[in-house]
Amino acid sequence: MITCAGVFTGAFGTVGLVLAGRDPERAAIAALLDAARTGSGGALVVRGVAGVGKSALLGDVLATALDLRVLRTSGVESESPLAFAALQRLLWPLRTRIDALPAPQAAALRAAMGETEGEGDRFRAFLGTLSLLADAADEAPLLVVVDDAHWLDDASAAALLFAARRLQAERVALLFAARDGDARQFDAGDLPTIVLGGVTGADTHALLSEHTRTDIDPAARDQLVAGTGGNPLALVELAGVLTADQLTRRAPLPTPLPLTGGVGDPLALVRELKQQEGTGLDVWLCGGGKLAGALLPEIDELVVKNYPVVAGAGIPAFDGAFNPAVFHVAERTAFPSGVTLTHLTRRY
Ligand SMILES: Nc1ncnc2c1ncn2[C@@H]1O[C@H](COP(=O)(O)OP(=O)(O)OP(=O)(O)O)[C@@H](O)[C@H]1O
Ligand SMILES: [Mg+2]
Numbered sequence: 001m002i003t004c005a006g007v008f009t010g011a012f013g014t015v016g017l018v019l020a021g022r023d024p025e026r027a028a029i030a031a032l033l034d035a036a037r038t039g040s041g042g043a044l045v046v047r048g049v050a051g052v053g054k055s056a057l058l059g060d061v062l063a064t065a066l067d068l069r070v071l072r073t074s075g076v077e078s079e080s081p082l083a084f085a086a087l088q089r090l091l092w093p094l095r096t097r098i099d100a101l102p103a104p105q106a107a108a109l110r111a112a113m114g115e116t117e118g119e120g121d122r123f124r125a126f127l128g129t130l131s132l133l134a135d136a137a138d139e140a141p142l143l144v145v146v147d148d149a150h151w152l153d154d155a156s157a158a159a160l161l162f163a164a165r166r167l168q169a170e171r172v173a174l175l176f177a178a179r180d181g182d183a184r185q186f187d188a189g190d191l192p193t194i195v196l197g198g199v200t201g202a203d204t205h206a207l208l209s210e211h212t213r214t215d216i217d218p219a220a221r222d223q224l225v226a227g228t229g230g231n232p233l234a235l236v237e238l239a240g241v242l243t244a245d246q247l248t249r250r251a252p253l254p255t256p257l258p259l260t261g262g263v264g265d266p267l268a269l270v271r272e273l274k275q276q277e278g279t280g281l282d283v284w285l286c287g288g289g290k291l292a293g294a295l296l297p298e299i300d301e302l303v304v305k306n307y308p309v310v311a312g313a314g315i316p317a318f319d320g321a322f323n324p325a326v327f328h329v330a331e332r333t334a335f336p337s338g339v340t341l342t343h344l345t346r347r348y
Pocket of ligand 1: 018019020021022048049050051052053054055056057148179199207232233236
């Protein structure tokens with residue numbers, strides 16, 4: 001039985017994490033920051049698959065940038081149709097400086113940020129973005145961090161790339177992180193790029209030990225790396241579900257490894273788990289809409305909680321191709337607050 005409840009997505013800050021490995025990547029970013037400090041601005045893109053550690057690396061960088069003014073934004077899947085949504089969040093702390101820009105740029109940027117009516121001129125909004133960053137950097141070197149760039153709305157992506165390509169004597173470092181393998185891609189053209197791969201060897205050991213507090217057997221560790229490609233998210237998840245006996249090889253590791261949808265083929269994994277139903281274990285799905293959409297053929301039950309709140313367009317609970325699945329209401333509970341809780345069972 002697979003039950004889908006409380007579908008949600010979210011981003012988690014990773015500031016304060018002790019990174020395992022990543023020395024070459026940290027050195028490349030440190031060089032970018034040093035150059036910005038001394039008046040040689042530039043940009044760098046960190047790419048890699050889901051869970052490989054892009055946000056963790058950005059979080060780590062922040063700890064080394066205490067002397068820089070940091071501006072942050074990120075692509076948000078539900079905001080990707082909204083022109084300039086991400087740029088508006090990025091430039092909000094600098095909005096009082098817009099008045100000092102040349103008038104056409106200021107007008108275009110205000111329109112882009114939704115402060116005045118009308119569409120505004122995009123090219124001037126892009127120029128205004130560059131001018132505003134350069135102006136702020138006159139006061140203190142600037143680190144601009146853009147996470148989940150694959151989800152940026154097109155206008156923000158274009159404005160930020162426009163600025164990134166023109167950084168020269170400005171004390172600005174622009175750092176992007178973008179996921180490979182997502183339906184939306186961040187096309188950064190010829191900007192310098194680092195591709196993050198899985199962690200290996202001693203770094204894996206450090207990462208797993210941090211989460212298990214167990215002295216992991218090297219052969220078990222190698223098996224986990226082979227099964228995950230060294231993906232940190234997968235390793236963190238495994239560290240949470242494997243027993244101390246399994247990690248120290250007093251008991252064998254399960255085959256296949258109990259990975260969630262972040263890695264591998266989630267549908268195949270769920271089918272495999274359902275074969276093991278004799279053990280009496282149910283599978284509960286708590287993931288985003290894409291994972292729910294991928295697993296829809298195997299979902300037997302839904303638990304849906306409705307709130308009396310209107311929030312506008314949101315993230316789909318089930319993302320994917322049009323593929324109706326019919327459920328019937330097994331139980332519905334209404335609470336005095338207006339919340340309803342509905343259990344649905346699959347008909348076909
Ligand atoms: N080098 C590392 N050392 C220790 N933990 C790490 C490392 N890299 C990633 N992690 C952990 O792995 C998990 C996934 O990392 P992170 O969120 O940074 O991935 P991501 O590449 O940003 O994924 P996404 O594409 O989904 O945004 C987090 O729990 C993070 O703390
Ligand atoms: Mg991330």
